[in-house]
Amino acid sequence: MTIVMLVLFIVFAFLGMPLAFALGFTSLGALYLGDFPVTMLAERMLYAVNSFPLMAIPLFIIAGELMVKAGMMERLVAFSNSLVGRVHGGLANVTIVAGTILAAVSGAAVASASALGSALVPSLRKYYPDSYSCAVIASASNLGPIIPPSNAMIVYALMAGSAVSVGGLFMAGIVPGVILCAGFICIASYLSWKRKYPLTGQPFNAKVALRELRRAYAILLMPIVVLGGIISGLFTATEGAAVAVVYSALIGFFATRKLKLRDVPGCLFRAAVVSAMVAALIAFAATVTFLFAVEMVPQQLAQWIQSVTTDPMTFVIATMVLLVIVGMFLESNAAYIMLVPLFAPIAQTFGIDPLWFGLLFVLNLVIGMMTPPVGVLYFVVCGITRVPMGPVVRECIPFVAYQFLVMILCMIFPSIVTWLPRALGY
Secondary structure: OHHHHHHHHHHHHHOOOOHHHHHHHHHHHHHHHOOOOOHHHHHHHHHHHOOOHHHHHHHHHHHHHHHHHOOHHHHHHHHHHHHHOOOOOHHHHHHHHHHHHHHHHHOOHHHHHHHHHHHHHHHHHHHOOHHHHHHHHHHHHOOOOOOOOOHHHHHHHHHHHHHOOHHHHHHHOHHHHHHHHHHHHHHHHHHHHHOOOOOOOOOOOHHHHHHHHHHHHHHHHHHHHHHHHHHHOOOOHHHHHHHHHHHHHHHHHHHOOOOOHHHHHHHHHHHHHHHHHHHHHHHHHHHHHHHHHHOOHHHHHHHHHHHHOOOHHHHHHHHHHHHHHHHHHOOHHHHHHHHHHHHHHHHHHOOOOHHHHHHHHHHHHHHHHHOOOOOHHHHHHHHHHOOOHHHHHHHHHHHHHHHHHHHHHHHHOOHHHHHHHHHOOO
């Protein structure tokens, strides 16, 4: 049965069928060949998406859409420019800082790429080559799924079951996210200095920085309110997402006053499209996961791996190498849905810290969004800017290499990932 499902999925995928529907037809074929009632497909789909934690994904996407329409990006860019605008690579660093702050609201790399690309491409093109501008935007956007709240972490926690909590994964991503942000700034500054790109922005002025801070403080408080509520136990991650939507709407209507009622339907529509794609993947993959469980694939895979090695670190390294390859060819949400139910239980049998393993899993597939040939962020950024993908991929090499370096550091020193969530009681 397992071999049949793999063959069917590969055939449908190579025929160019969207991955969600490839999973659906694979499930349908496997149910039919396995003498299961085909109505089970609808039952498993409904069961998979009838999930309270899953509601956080569309809510965070709505919050990000409202934030962009409310004109918050302009204030974030102005505040970031007042801090790092005059150093080498100033405007590139502004993009990275703005992307970091945006990551703490949107939770998604694609949403961040759309917002940063729309707001900053015209300015970046005045000072940098198009390919370098795109590379900076893609790298800054890739912080979205690492710095909480993260839609990727929500999907991982949902597929891993009770092994790991969404809040714990959120906290595990903070320190690696900060390290990534700091490294991106250093890379951008070095490349700008080496290539003699012109300085941008004005010299640092405390009065200007304070003025921009006053204009942006309500926006900067948003992730503090949301994450603070989750950490304190005041509300769950899903309820925190609802708070983020209300907070974004209030800022847009009453603080920036750029959000209009006529903008809301468009925000809801775009959020619905993205959410539907994720939900379709989860729904169709639920039957595949169920059939894997019936066939005892996770147990058989665990026994085989343990027959090969009994060393937990060897298992982690092998899994990370596999995910690097998977990330080159498979969309990240599909990878979570297909692989987490297989590998998370095996990690438990090895006694591996579920937060550490979960963060490494997410970080690896996040890097996959910038590894060709299926680097989703390249398609998004190049689609916005109309720049050929080849030069952008070359410019991204230092940023991608640094992300792999951070992942290796997190593997060697697990405390980078675990000390903050453990200190907070996760």
